[in-house]
Amino acid sequence: MASAATHVSFLPPVLTFLSAAVIGVPIFRLIGQSAVLGYLVAGVVIGPFGFSLIAEPETAASVAELGVVLLLFIVGLELQISRLVSMRRDIFGLGTAQLFVCSAALAGVGILMGAKPAASLVIGIALALSATAVALQLLEERGDMGTPYGGRAFAVLLFQDISVVAILALMPLFAASGPSGGDGWLLAALQSTGTVGAAILAVVLVGRYGLNPFFGLLAASGAREVMTAAALLVVLGTAMLMEHVGLSMAMGAFLAGVLLAESNFRHQLEADIEPFRGMLLGLFFMSVGMSIDGGLLKAEWPTLLGATAGAILLKVALVAGLFRLFGSPWLDAVRGGAILAPAGEFAFVLLPAGGELGLVDPAGTRFAVALAALTMLVGPVAAKALDTVLARRPEGPETTPEAIESTEARVLVIGFGRFGQILTQVLLAEGISVTVIDKDVEQIRSASRFGFRIYYGDGTRLDVLRAAGIGRAELLCVCVDDGEAALKIVDIVHEEFASVRTYVRAYDRMHAVELMNRDVDFQLRETVESALAFGRATLEGLGLSAEAATATAEDVRKRDIARLVLQQAGAAPDATFWTRGVSEIKPEPLTEPQRPSRALNAETRGIIGSKTREAATRTLEAPVTQTPAHAAQDAHSDA
Numbered sequence: 001m002a003s004a005a006t007h008v009s010f011l012p013p014v015l016t017f018l019s020a021a022v023i024g025v026p027i028f029r030l031i032g033q034s035a036v037l038g039y040l041v042a043g044v045v046i047g048p049f050g051f052s053l054i055a056e057p058e059t060a061a062s063v064a065e066l067g068v069v070l071l072l073f074i075v076g077l078e079l080q081i082s083r084l085v086s087m088r089r090d091i092f093g094l095g096t097a098q099l100f101v102c103s104a105a106l107a108g109v110g111i112l113m114g115a116k117p118a119a120s121l122v123i124g125i126a127l128a129l130s131a132t133a134v135a136l137q138l139l140e141e142r143g144d145m146g147t148p149y150g151g152r153a154f155a156v157l158l159f160q161d162i163s164v165v166a167i168l169a170l171m172p173l174f175a176a177s178g179p180s181g182g183d184g185w186l187l188a189a190l191q192s193t194g195t196v197g198a199a200i201l202a203v204v205l206v207g208r209y210g211l212n213p214f215f216g217l218l219a220a221s222g223a224r225e226v227m228t229a230a231a232l233l234v235v236l237g238t239a240m241l242m243e244h245v246g247l248s249m250a251m252g253a254f255l256a257g258v259l260l261a262e263s264n265f266r267h268q269l270e271a272d273i274e275p276f277r278g279m280l281l282g283l284f285f286m287s288v289g290m291s292i293d294g295g296l297l298k299a300e301w302p303t304l305l306g307a308t309a310g311a312i313l314l315k316v317a318l319v320a321g322l323f324r325l326f327g328s329p330w331l332d333a334v335r336g337g338a339i340l341a342p343a344g345e346f347a348f349v350l351l352p353a354g355g356e357l358g359l360v361d362p363a364g365t366r367f368a369v370a371l372a373a374l375t376m377l378v379g380p381v382a383a384k385a386l387d388t389v390l391a392r393r394p395e396g397p398e399t400t401p402e403a404i405e406s407t408e409a410r411v412l413v414i415g416f417g418r419f420g421q422i423l424t425q426v427l428l429a430e431g432i433s434v435t436v437i438d439k440d441v442e443q444i445r446s447a448s449r450f451g452f453r454i455y456y457g458d459g460t461r462l463d464v465l466r467a468a469g470i471g472r473a474e475l476l477c478v479c480v481d482d483g484e485a486a487l488k489i490v491d492i493v494h495e496e497f498a499s500v501r502t503y504v505r506a507y508d509r510m511h512a513v514e515l516m517n518r519d520v521d522f523q524l525r526e527t528v529e530s531a532l533a534f535g536r537a538t539l540e541g542l543g544l545s546a547e548a549a550t551a552t553a554e555d556v557r558k559r560d561i562a563r564l565v566l567q568q569a570g571a572a573p574d575a576t577f578w579t580r581g582v583s584e585i586k587p588e589p590l591t592e593p594q595r596p597s598r599a600l601n602a603e604t605r606g607i608i609g610s611k612t613r614e615a616a617t618r619t620l621e622a623p624v625t626q627t628p629a630h631a632a633q634d635a636h637s638d639a
Helices: 004-009 011-030 035-046 058-077 081-086 088-112 117-128 132-142 148-176 182-209 211-221 224-244 249-259 266-291 294-299 301-325 330-340 347-356 362-390 418-430 441-447 462-467 483-496 509-517 528-541 546-568 602-608 611-621 628-632
Strands: 411-414 434-438 453-456 475-478 501-506 522-525 575-579 582-585
Touching: 011 035, 011 266, 035 266, 035 362, 058 148, 058 224, 058 249, 058 266, 088 117, 088 148, 088 301, 117 301, 117 347, 117 362, 132 148, 132 330, 132 362, 148 249, 148 301, 148 330, 148 347, 182 211, 182 224, 182 249, 211 224, 211 441, 224 249, 224 266, 266 347, 266 362, 266 462, 294 301, 294 362, 301 330, 301 362, 330 362, 347 362, 411 418, 418 434, 418 441, 434 441, 441 453, 462 483, 475 483, 483 501, 483 509, 501 509, 509 522, 509 546, 522 528, 528 546
Parallel strands: 411 434, 411 475, 434 453, 475 501, 501 522
Antiparallel strands: 575 582
């Protein structure tokens, strides 16, 4: 059994990493820079070439690599077939052109500088990739995700994320072709390819036919922490399998994400994985900062700074030219080039992998890693400065069919029970795009026939709402039958997404008043309209004309809403005592009774006693009359 001293020995490095993140990231966010830069600089400060608080960065590297694994898993989750089809021209056209042109140009520069062709190619590809985390953060800060250049930049990043998987898969085979040679190499390559193919086929089959039933069984148990454990099990298990057959862990995580991209549990899985991904990716960036060779930087700083400026300018020029070729105005083209100029996080995966495979010598790996890190430090600052200059120029409106928002739903519906099903039928009839969130497995199965985007998840969780795209939805419909859960959702949305309108199903009259006090845009008690329609049909069955029955039901509607407004204000005579922030509301007649109630048997007289006469007297003393407020309101009521 481990001693207390052994446990305590793990605390200093953990506390160091946490302190560096808590201090460094907010500082960079306050000065308008990306959190990634904060992590990188924090890593430099605490690393061996800073204050040496972490003397051995490699101790954290193996754990930090899980951040990249989880990042690729989430990238796989985003790769729905519909999105790929709608953005296919920019993804596979512009994305392919960017990667090949930039890789070839950067590799050519490396060869001219005297590097070997294999090393130049690996370094060129690594530097041609862009920083997904940095680029997306800058686009979100500017609000440009839905603009034409933002959509094209996202398409390029998406292709790069896809291509990383193929690059990592091919690098071991490419390395094997060098020193072996002859028939022995060919046989080894065929065996390796067969093993890889068999492993991928096994993962695809299990994912296609086993994951959804597996997660459905776990979801039915209602244990949320088991779902989180299962998500990590699938991601890390697939990653380990791919590593075992000679590919990368990132390849396995990416495959797991793609296989779950169309799953009903996608958003819940993304929400469960996100905290681990964020922390581990931050640790990964800090480990990158710690890995920067301070001795190399001091010895060759003119070369490194010159190479950094040259790489950024070359990428901006090449990417801007490709954006222009694909139809972007020159202003958008330059912005897109600046966004994609910094080398990406996968450079710190490809370069060490190339070094381990013997494609890049140790000195070249050290230089390229330092260069990639410097482009990440300098590139976002340059992009922000360029954007400040370009933002002053007027721009005309542009639209593009590949805009990212076109793939998002206009309405987010939480709850697919009997109420939500009828609501979504109306939206479906009008062709409105809808995303539905529900944590009931049976309801998810029922919804599969509607053609909606529907995912397993808990709508009271902020991370699930954010993953489902609430920030881009026009309207939120809360249709859950749990009053407290509905209030919690409203509070979260009003605080975090003030621009989203809230339409809420109310459970009863008191719940409706609480929702009105929270300034929801619309609320409706779940049985009011059906009860009014039922009453109208009853009057017609008793012989009243349809017009008279409708007029009576409408009069009751107006009286009810007038009473509801008074109850919200606390001025209604039926308020008895304070509870949950509103007065307890008891059923009261909206029309003056023609006679007192009468008990028809002894049991009834024992239940109501003299309270019957008191209630009748109170009603006669304070009758409800029609006021102008009656005609000014719409109905939201059942007792």
